[in-house]
Amino acid sequence: MKAVVLDTDDTFRISEIDEPVAAPGEVAIRVAYAGVQYGDVLVRGGHFPVPRPFVPGFEAAGQIIAVGEGVDEGRIGEQVVALVGGGGYAEVATAPSVLAINASRVDARTAAGFGWVTSTAYDLIDSVGGVRAGDRVLIHAAAGGVGSLAGQFAAAAGAERIVGVVGNYGQVDYARQFGYHEVLTREQFPDGIGAETFDVILDPIGGPTRVASLARLAAHGRIVVYGNIATFEPVTVSANNLLMHGQSLMTYNSNLGSQTHPQRLADSATRAMALVADGSVRIDITAEYGLADVETAIANLAGGVTRGKSVVRIG
Numbered sequence: 001m002k003a004v005v006l007d008t009d010d011t012f013r014i015s016e017i018d019e020p021v022a023a024p025g026e027v028a029i030r031v032a033y034a035g036v037q038y039g040d041v042l043v044r045g046g047h048f049p050v051p052r053p054f055v056p057g058f059e060a061a062g063q064i065i066a067v068g069e070g071v072d073e074g075r076i077g078e079q080v081v082a083l084v085g086g087g088g089y090a091e092v093a094t095a096p097s098v099l100a101i102n103a104s105r106v107d108a109r110t111a112a113g114f115g116w117v118t119s120t121a122y123d124l125i126d127s128v129g130g131v132r133a134g135d136r137v138l139i140h141a142a143a144g145g146v147g148s149l150a151g152q153f154a155a156a157a158g159a160e161r162i163v164g165v166v167g168n169y170g171q172v173d174y175a176r177q178f179g180y181h182e183v184l185t186r187e188q189f190p191d192g193i194g195a196e197t198f199d200v201i202l203d204p205i206g207g208p209t210r211v212a213s214l215a216r217l218a219a220h221g222r223i224v225v226y227g228n229i230a231t232f233e234p235v236t237v238s239a240n241n242l243l244m245h246g247q248s249l250m251t252y253n254s255n256l257g258s259q260t261h262p263q264r265l266a267d268s269a270t271r272a273m274a275l276v277a278d279g280s281v282r283i284d285i286t287a288e289y290g291l292a293d294v295e296t297a298i299a300n301l302a303g304g305v306t307r308g309k310s311v312v313r314i315g
Helices: 038-044 108-128 145-156 169-178 209-213 240-244 254-260 262-277 291-302
Strands: 002-007 013-018 026-035 059-065 081-083 091-097 101-102 138-140 161-166 182-187 198-203 216-224 246-251 287-289 309-313
Touching: 013 291, 026 081, 026 108, 026 287, 038 291, 059 091, 059 108, 081 091, 081 108, 081 246, 101 254, 101 262, 108 145, 108 198, 108 216, 108 254, 108 262, 108 287, 108 309, 138 209, 145 161, 145 169, 145 262, 161 169, 169 182, 198 209, 209 216, 254 262, 262 287, 291 309
Parallel strands: 138 161, 138 198, 161 182, 198 216, 216 246, 287 309
Antiparallel strands: 002 013, 026 059, 026 091, 026 309, 059 081, 081 101
């Protein structure tokens, strides 16, 4: 079968490799589309220690064509999106059955766009951030895949005010489509919001942005950290200062969750899928690539060119 392989020389190539077989507890999927996500960037940059050659791609949408031992054979033929640890940029991919999420109410392209970002955005707002009616919410990287969805989930949760922060002016109008009452550029943050504070802040940026965000937490506010786009340099936080204001700093790691509590992640993904299927939340797919253009797709995501979500056409 055809697959994109990241080789030992850091080059992406389309190669012919053996078709994978579903192991016990797994399903095999004929992939129609694969989603592009930040895990691809981290693998390319060497931040994930994966053996090479390696087939990247962490979001595979298509039809189940075979099941491994212990998996209901009735799932064969089911349309799913699978949250996987690699292998998505291929004609066939295997995935844990529990993380092959039913996607029968959406098309395969939308299912690929759903990927990790939608369940992540849902968990950041609902499960970790605990956004409630009347909350004020600040979301960094508001024009990205997670950010464009998190704004919508915050609105659905009844947030009173939702402010987004984007990388540049060219992304401001785009982000405004997704439930944001105000959108600032990173250069305008934090001065552009005056003395305003927030009950929930989502931060995948890190560095000085994280420090400035902590200073904008309201009493009993929650900041949720889920990435380090700007820098991996650590930020020191005083637990005593947080305690004095009843504030919390929490982290979210969906990849770890897929290993430690896969059913919990699957449950969140299923709830998020229902909101997408009924039109409550919109996945904005802004770019579609072919297998030969995977390297370009990943570079565009890493460089901040991508808005919303990108997918790769496989079938």
